[in-house]
Amino acid sequence: MKSQTCKLTAVLVVLCFSAAVIAEVVPALKEYRIERSVSAEAKACIDCHADQNKGIIADWASSRHAHANVTCIDCHRTGPADADINKEHLGYSQTPVSAIVSPKDCSRCHPTEAAQYAKSKHANTLEIIWKIDPWLNDGMNNQTSNVNSH
Numbered sequence: 001m002k003s004q005t006c007k008l009t010a011v012l013v014v015l016c017f018s019a020a021v022i023a024e025v026v027p028a029l030k031e032y033r034i035e036r037s038v039s040a041e042a043k044a045c046i047d048c049h050a051d052q053n054k055g056i057i058a059d060w061a062s063s064r065h066a067h068a069n070v071t072c073i074d075c076h077r078t079g080p081a082d083a084d085i086n087k088e089h090l091g092y093s094q095t096p097v098s099a100i101v102s103p104k105d106c107s108r109c110h111p112t113e114a115a116q117y118a119k120s121k122h123a124n125t126l127e128i129i130w131k132i133d134p135w136l137n138d139g140m141n142n143q144t145s146n147v148n149s150h
Helices: 002-025 040-052 054-061 072-076 111-118 122-132 134-139
Strands: none
Touching (some): 040 054, 111 122
């Protein structure tokens, strides 16, 4: 009986030690839980665009942003100093928005990713292309250049 108790104790010690080692080696999974409601302003955007742009709303509805209640307003809202305000949209809603979501817009919620992007080649694609092929910079858009047309 004593030997069975010793064996059982030994097994429990090994299991506990193994669980502790595994807990240290295997990182915990990151879990995102954003619990918030959709504002009346955002709901108005969704309702209008659901009528006017079904595809856009369908794409958004299946996105991670939608599942976290991140809406059109969260990404597309512009500030008064932003140059990319869609003035035509102001005829439908007084909410200033831009059709384009820039890295600056993304940085409001994703500062680390935006900083990484800013250092990447993708952020400077035009400048890189212009260095590789100056014609794109100096010739293609230059009205005074001589371009042979056939």
